[in-house]
Amino acid sequence: xxxxxxxxxxxxxxxxxxxxLECVQDMDHENMFWYRQDPGLGLRLIYFSYDVKMKEKGDIxxxxxxxxxxxxxxxxxxxxxxTNQTSMYLCASSFGQATEGTQYFGPGTRLTVL
Amino acid sequence: QKExxxxxxxxxxxxxxxxxxNCTYSDRGSQSFFWYRQYSGKSPELIMSIYSNGDKExxxxxxxxxxASQYVSxxxxxxxxxxxxxYLCAVGRNxxxxxxxxxxxxxIA
Numbered sequence: 001x002x003x004x005x006x007x008x009x010x011x012x013x014x015x016x017x018x019x020x021l022e023c024v025q026d027m028d029h030e031n032m033f034w035y036r037q038d039p040g041l042g043l044r045l046i047y048f049s050y051d052v053k054m055k056e057k058g059d060i061x062x063x064x065x066x067x068x069x070x071x072x073x074x075x076x077x078x079x080x081x082x083t084n085q086t087s088m089y090l091c092a093s094s095f096g097q098a099t100e101g102t103q104y105f106g107p108g109t110r111l112t113v114l
Numbered sequence: 115q116k117e118x119x120x121x122x123x124x125x126x127x128x129x130x131x132x133x134x135x136n137c138t139y140s141d142r143g144s145q146s147f148f149w150y151r152q153y154s155g156k157s158p159e160l161i162m163s164i165y166s167n168g169d170k171e172x173x174x175x176x177x178x179x180x181x182a183s184q185y186v187s188x189x190x191x192x193x194x195x196x197x198x199x200x201y202l203c204a205v206g207r208n209x210x211x212x213x214x215x216x217x218x219x220x221x222i223a
Binding site: 031033040041042043045048058090100101102103104105106107108 | 145146148156157158159160163202204206207208209210211213214215216
């Protein structure tokens, strides 16, 4: 069965803190994605990775960075958290060489930045 | 800029009726099409994928694709209150999927 896990369901941080969001998949998928979801704005792609140590910017990469040192793990980093980064963060993974395949989502992390 | 458009709703249907959800997309060369269901506070879960023109049925769900008209739809037969959720359409071609903002469906008992 497909399994994508995220390190926290809820997280509260202070402005200026460095924040790490972890995502792990156990399906040996090549591709991994980070989205944020806000009311009225839908899912917005932050970064994605199609291979270990490879990363590509999505639509809204500003203020974020990512790391993929192992195939199963994709980390999202907020270098200096700001209140406008309060959001639901969703990780997803997909199989294959192309990135337009079926995506499977983790449960999400609701981040609040105070 | 690739776009996927959905009516935000809410779409209200009585229990037992057919719910019809529609999605249009701008990239004529799109190759893969998906419908996801998202309950409030939860993450999206895949309902169906479709790649060829025509209909694809899975239980109470039918996805319909018309590439010439650039639309994809989802029909839910015998709608149940448990179908009340936001439905996301996603479209892809050689790049990560582009998601619509979703249609909120409310099934009234």
